[in-house]
Amino acid sequence: MSETPTAQVPGTATGIVAGTAAAADLTGRAGYDPAFLVPGPLVPVPLPVDGTEVVVLPYTHFSVVLRPDRRLAAATVVAVDGAALRDVDRDGQGWFLDPRVGPDAQAGAELYSRNDFDRGHLVRRRDPVWGGPDEARRANSDTFSYANAAPQASGFNQSLELWLGLEDHVLAHAREHDARLVVVTGPVFAADDPRYRGVQVPRRFFKVAGYLLDDGPGGPALASAGFVLDQTPLVEEVLRSEARAQDVPELGAFRTFQVPVADVAELTALDLGPLVPADRMPALVPAAAAEGDGVPMWRPVTAPGELLL
Template sequence: MRQSFGPAGGLDALRVTEGVWPLGDYADRQGYDPGFILSDTPLPLPGAGRWSDDLVELLPEARGQGDPTELRYTHFSVRMSRSRGLPLYSACNIDGAQSDRDVPRTNTWRRDPRIDPQLQNLREGYGDERRGLFSRGHMTRREDPNWGSRDIAKQADADTFHITNVAPQRQGFNGGIWLQLEDYVLDNTDRANLRVTVMTGPMLSDVDPLYYNRQIPVAFWKVLAFVHPDTRELTTIGYRRAQMDYLPRPSGGRFVFGDFQDSQVPVAGIAEESGLDLAAWAEFDVMAGASAQMELRVSSVSDFYLTR
């Protein structure tokens, strides 16, 4: 059963712009590279799975030779759900050897002119957490694609501030392991192979609660891929995090919570819950062969298993 709490007032008018970049500005965006880690073992973008009839397509005037459902940015790509107006996932290539963490934060959210603006919620439900509103939670973390020359890194940072790369998150949720996992994996890779690919997305469900006229995902997932320094093999790990405990309570009531914590989970389990086809990634999972419902509770990034 859906529940709806709170009025749709107090919308955030700061840090957003109604201006969009010209379509021509996106002509050089290459997006996600499947062969970024190992050219002979490419990791394709997930298959649409149960979302095959719900993918947002680029407007006719914005289409090129590529997949019309792939929004390409600098070092990352996004696919979106039409029915939810949210990303199904954002997939990013990270080159730790060329990372530029000193790029100034763009900090201005905007729509992408290549798709229907009605599918891009720039303002509703976002704003001051003390008023029960939500943060614009990056799917691809703003620092991750910021590598290469300074100009390219600056472009990548600005690209992460498209609202297509966002799902509603409570500020208390958006920290800890959620932000540290990519850095932890990079710190545990060989210095000669400082490359990581990370996919991030919301777990979208028909029973997600309703706030400010929008359904809010209560869980999120990540899948990371890298070459393990000891085995020299392509390796993937899966991570699930829920924000149920951070959601605003209904006035005069309370939620009954499940045992939601940070968990390392099989990639096959993420595929089953998200409805996406992650078979190419599940093949290299450190938890391959485990039940899709298995969860390993983690309290810090050092709790993650990086080998089978």
């Protein structure tokens, strides 16, 4: 697997397109810290990579692993400090193109105009909003980068409170042991994803949460949980296209599944590092899936109390 390329920041352009942040607005961003969750002798949680050519874009408390060939993020990873979260108003905040990469490497406003696709935050707006007041405001603004967006059918993005609030449920559980959380989120890319306005629209999204549990005499141990949500029927409704053959059986819209983190790694081809062996699910659920799901170990969840953490 090739090493993750370092983000290359081009020289400041002579003119900035309207809706694009000035280059100075993103200077000095440190991005996600792999040692945020497990400092010291424990294994850090690195940026996820999939072996393709990517550009790593650092923001405040999170990083985007951008796939220029797909014009979308292959993954995002955010550090959440639950004890230091702040409430920051989103009013007046507009989406912007990241000036550190060309507009042909990121999907902008043209993908989302006059249709039923939402600009779906991959790093959820409130997750990196912690720390000092200025720091929290920068993090809030940074989440509106188009590099942190993916096309999500409006019903998927707006209606699924369980999917959108998974970080809250995991954090509430982890808070008993540690108030910090790492969340990796992104689309599940497939070669046959339907093309729309020059972008292949992903039909599934994944989320993997990493947290600490005080599990034994050796002290805190890394734990993780993986989830997949399918928006295939909604995408096809938006695009008015026929259903396409898929490697993974149809899961249906509005269904969230807790899945083995190893399955997420296989579906996305991402190297999720220590999050795979830290998965809590294999030890907590029988090997057989619910009858009719068609995918071993994929557990449908409809309420927070059903999560295996």
